[in-house]
Amino acid sequence: MFPSHYYVRDIRIEPNLVLAPMEGVTDLTFRRLVRQIGGTGLTVTEFVASEGLRRGAAKMEEMARFDPDERPVAVQIYGRDPAAMAEAAKIVQDSGAGICDINMGCPSKKVCAHSGGSALLKDPDLAKEIVRAVRAAITIPLTVKMRSGFDASNRNCPDVAWMCQEEGVEAITIHWRTRADLYSGTRAVDKIAEAKQRLRIPVVGNGDIVDFESAARMFRDTGVDGVMVGRGAVKNPWVFLQIGQQMRGEAPMVVTADEKRRVLLGYFQSIRDAFRSDHGSLGRMKKIANYFTHGLPHGSALRVAFLHSQSIEEAVRHTERYFERLAVYETGGGWERDETDPVEEIAASA
Ligand SMILES: Cc1cc2nc3c(=O)[nH]c(=O)nc-3n(C[C@H](O)[C@H](O)[C@H](O)COP(=O)(O)O)c2cc1C
Incomplete structure (x- = not known):
């Protein structure tokens, strides 16, 4: 009933569940975590500024890095200068990446101000020039990720995607939101469906998929x-496994509080190993903990505790304590409060 795979030229993406590129989140360490858990058929790096990559900026080289066994992987680049994009794409190809992906979706002011990211949807001529230059520079498969349009009156992704296909792009990912929607807006996947109908190359749907139901809806509504x-x-880094299991008609795995604790603390350790400063590590840990605890019982207790954590040790202690209590809670023991802890009191009244 659901497709199980697709091809980007001769690269088989199976399962057809892709980890989105997310700047400041999906670095090498996070992609390792997701790959260890499994269930995803393709990972994509954070976006890498083409100008920086071309200049050999260490930060950009770091962002474009992937593990030798991370296969398939797409390295995503952004920018507005066709020559810089072509050079960056060549660097990506020379690094051994399987796929080069162009970002036409980023809504950030910084990126759009330079006509990169989703600003390209408003300037299809420049978008075409970029795709053409990049295509001519590399022989590896080329893909593009875009939003449905720049704003509600310019939802032109089917046209831009068609142009990309005619210029030699081999798969397109579309996030249903427009640039103006940023991260809100009302779900509208009609333009993804239209692009899928018109294009010969694979189309991947994106936006608010968090479980099997939302994934199934995207498949059904758009094809x-x-x-x-x-x-x-x-x-929920187990989401790919769970979606895949349900797509095959199996029951989704249940992840216990203990397993969540083990994975989150293990991940914190990889962040500490990867970051040079404690300040940087703590910042990244806070960001991950924020997402991770959304929807978990009393998750705000840990989020508040993180906000008040001055050191990594303190944050780790709060995390351990939170998951100990979650384990008790999950077995019907109720939520144990510790009234001697001032942070808990703040969390309880939050
Ligand atoms: C923190 C964050 C960073 C992001 N960075 C990128 C990026 O580097 N490149 C990109 O194409 N999209 C980026 N996105 C957009 C996501 O790839 C995705 O299209 C969007 O979050 C919608 O999917 P979701 O609802 O599953 O999160 C980012 C999103 C978030 C939340």
């Missing part, structure tokens, strides 16, 4: 070849 999950995978 897409695959789905991409972003924030839902930070909240």
Whole structure:
């Protein structure tokens, strides 16, 4: 009933569940975590500024890094200068990446101000020039990720996607939101369905997929070849396995509080190993903990505790304590409060 795979040229993406690129989240460490858990058929790096990559900026090289066994992987680049994009794409190809992906979706002011990201949807001529230059520079498969349009009156993704296909792009991912929607807006996947109908190349649907039901809805409403999950995978890194299981008609795995604790603390350790400063590590841990605890019982207790944590040790202690209590709660023991802890009192009144 649901497709199980698609091809980007000769690269088989199976399962057809893709981890979205997310700047400041899906770095090498997070992608390792998701790949260890399993269930995703393709990972994508955070977006990498083409100008920086071309200059050899260490930060950009770091963002474009992937593990030798991370296969298939797409490295995503953004920018407005066709020559810089072409050079960056060549660097991506030379690094051994399987796929180069162009970002036409980023809504950030910083990126749009330079006509990159979703600003390209408003400037299809420049978008075409970029795709053409990149296509001519590399022989590996090329894909594009875009939003449905720039704003409600310009939802032109089917046209831009068609142009990309005619210029040699080999798969398209579409996030149903427009640039103007940022991260809100009312779900409208009609343009994804229209693009899928018109295009010969695979189309991947994206936006608010957090479980099997939302994935199934995207497949059903649009006929897409695959789905991409972003924030839902930070909240629940098991989401790909669970969606895949339910797509095959199996029961989804249940993840216990103990397993969540083990994975989150293990992940914190990889963040500490990867970051140079404690400040940087703590910042990233806070960000991940924020997503991870959304929807968990009393998750705000841990989010508040993180906000008040001055050191990594303190944050780790709060995390351990939270999951100990979650384990008790999950077995019907209620939520144990610790009134001697001032942070808990703040959380309880939050
Ligand atoms: C923190 C964050 C960073 C993001 N960074 C990128 C990026 O680098 N490149 C990109 O194409 N999209 C980026 N996105 C957009 C996501 O890839 C995705 O399209 C969007 O979050 C919608 O999917 P979701 O509802 O499953 O999260 C980012 C989103 C978030 C929340």
